[in-house]
Structures are given as C-alpha cells and as structure tokens.
Amino acid sequence: MNKQSNGITIVIPIFNEEDGIGRILPAFxxxxxxxxxxxxxxxxxxxxTDHSLSKIKKIAALHDHVGFISFEKNAGLSAAIRAGFEKSNTKWVGYIDADLQTDPMDFLRLEAMIxxxxxxxxxxxxxxxxxVKKMSSTFANWFRDSMLHDGVHDSGCPLKIMRRSVALHMPFFKGMHRFFPALTLIQGKKVIEIPVKHFPRVTGKSKFNVWNRLLSPLQDTLALRWMMKRQSVYTISENSIKTHKAAIHE
Known part of the structure; x- marks a missing residue:
C-alpha cells in the first residue's frame, strides 16, 4: 500500500500508566x-512518578515510528497534547488516551473524513x-454546546484528528483539550463528529474528579463564550505585500 506523504502523528499523553504502556503498540x-x-x-x-518513562524510552528505542517527549513535572493533559502537536512535523495530528478506552482502529473512520x-x-x-462520570460529562457537554453552539455532543472524546496548522493557531490554556471543536470553528474551519467505540478501563487509574470534569470546564466555557462574543472579524480589500516564490507549506 502506498502511503500518503503528508503523514499523521498520533499524540499519546501518559501520566502514571506503567501497567498499560505495553498494550499501546500492539493495539496500533x-x-x-x-x-x-x-x-x-x-x-x-x-x-x-512511576516507571512509565523508562518503559516509554525502551519502546521508542526499538521502533523508528515511535518518539517521545518527557516533562520535568506534571503539567496536565492539555499541556501534553499541545506539546505533542508542537513537536510533530506532519500535516495531520491525532490524539488518543493511553488507557485505550477508545480504539485506534477508529482512526480509520476519522481519516476518511479529513x-x-x-x-x-x-x-x-x-x-x-x-x-457519576457519565452524568457530569453529559451536563458539561450540554452546557458547553448551549453556550458555544459548536454542535458537538462529546467534545472531550479522546479520539481526534486535526490539521496541525489549525491546532497550533488555537490559544493555549489549561483545559483547552475540551474545546477543540469550538476553537476550530472560531478560525472559520470545519468540524465533524462521528461515533466511535468505547471500552472499560483495564489498567491505570482514572484522573476523574468533580473539579477537573465539571466545575473547571464550566468556568472555561464562560471564558471562551466571552472571547467568542468579543471576536473581531475583518476583511482586507487591498494590499501591497508581495508573495515570496518559496511558499510555506503546512
């Protein structure tokens, strides 16, 4: 099979998942x-703070298509995703959680739409x-969509593919990963949501709590709504800027 030259990098944030790291490559x-x-x-x-990093290094050393970056200390999911997107060098970037509650095979369904x-x-x-987790997620998604009108039912789903240039133009803040659809629409870009499978967690420990899955996202939603309301749109009718022959590609 001939592979497209504009590849895709799947970013996999890992925080204390030592028991599940060995499942990642076989699953992909x-x-x-x-x-x-x-x-x-x-x-x-x-x-x-467990043995995740040593296991990550072993996998990266054995496989050319696997790379890694490591934070000095815990910075949160949004920071891990953003850093991964910044260090990628492909036109497309994707994201999946290391607990593999979503199926890497569903990336094929996402690919068909890009x-x-x-x-x-x-x-x-x-x-x-x-x-409790499902109820809080349902309420948070309803509140977010009612405020932002992004048309997405499951903004926090840990299975996404996006254009890297679009991802890097998003403002960075803690919790931004829950607002990728709205932050894409703000740029005038196109978003679609499709159904994917979901599995029980079999390794590791959920990072879920009421603050990080409900209260904090509600505050972020209100802040983002303010930003959208204050958005300024302009159209350039003429300019004298000359285009360089060496075009910059995504």
Whole structure:
C-alpha cells in the first residue's frame, strides 16, 4: 500500500500508566498497517512518578515510528497534547488516551473524513464509565454546546484528528483539550463528529474528579463564550505585500 506523504502523528499523553504502556503498540499495529498515511506515534510523559518513562524510552528505542517527549513535572493533559502537536512535523495530528478506552482502529473512520474537514472528533457510543462520570460529562457537554453552539455532543472524546496548522493557531490554556471543536470553528474551519467505540478501563487509574470534569470546564466555557462574543472579524480589500516564490507549506 502506498502511503500518503503528508503523514499523521498520533499524540499519546501518559501520566502514571506503567501497567498499560505495553498494550499501546500492539493495539496500533492493525491501524498502522491499514492507514493511508505514514503513522508516527509520539508518547508524551506528563511527569509520571512511576516507571512509565523508562518503559516509554525502551519502546521508542526499538521502533523508528515511535518518539517521545518527557516533562520535568506534571503539567496536565492539555499541556501534553499541545506539546505533542508542537513537536510533530506532519500535516495531520491525532490524539488518543493511553488507557485505550477508545480504539485506534477508529482512526480509520476519522481519516476518511479529513479531506473535507479540519477537525474530525469522535463521539463515544455505549460509554463504559461510572454513572457519576457519565452524568457530569453529559451536563458539561450540554452546557458547553448551549453556550458555544459548536454542535458537538462529546467534545472531550479522546479520539481526534486535526490539521496541525489549525491546532497550533488555537490559544493555549489549561483545559483547552475540551474545546477543540469550538476553537476550530472560531478560525472559520470545519468540524465533524462521528461515533466511535468505547471500552472499560483495564489498567491505570482514572484522573476523574468533580473539579477537573465539571466545575473547571464550566468556568472555561464562560471564558471562551466571552472571547467568542468579543471576536473581531475583518476583511482586507487591498494590499501591497508581495508573495515570496518559496511558499510555506503546512
């Protein structure tokens, strides 16, 4: 199979997931073989305090398509994703959680949509989370959509592919990963949400709590709504800037 030259980098944030790191490469094998893209995996160690980093280094040393970066201390999921996008050098970037509650094979479904969209995000079907987690997520998604009107039902789904240039133009803040659709739409870009599978967590420990999954996102939603309301749109009718012959590619 001929692979497209404009590859894709899948960013995988990791925080204290030592028991599950060995599952990552086998889970990606079939997707990598079937993808139309040259797929790279970028493991981002978010200041783990267990043996995650040593296991990440061993995997990266053995596989050319696997790289890693490591934070000095824990900085949070949004920072890990953003750093991964910044260090990637492909036209497209993706994101999945290391707990593999979503299926890497579903990236094929997302790939099918990117010729027409700048962000393709999953919507978890039959979620295998606790009742409290599902209820708080449902409320947070309803509140976010009612305020931002991004048309997405599951903004926090940890399975996405987006154009890297679009991702890097987003303002960075703690918790930004929950607002990728709205931050894409602000740029005048196109977003679509498609259903993906969801599995129970089998390794590691959930980082869920009421503050990081409900109260904090509500505050962020209000802040982002303010920013959208204050957005200034302009159109340049004429200019005298000359275009250089050496065009800059994404």
């Amino acid at each position: 094998e079939e997707y990598i073989n079937q993808s139309k893209f040259e797929v790279n995996l970028l493991l981002v160690n978010d200041g783990s 010729p027409d969209y700048d962000l393709v995000t999953g919507r978890r079907t039959g979620r295998k989370d606790s009742a």
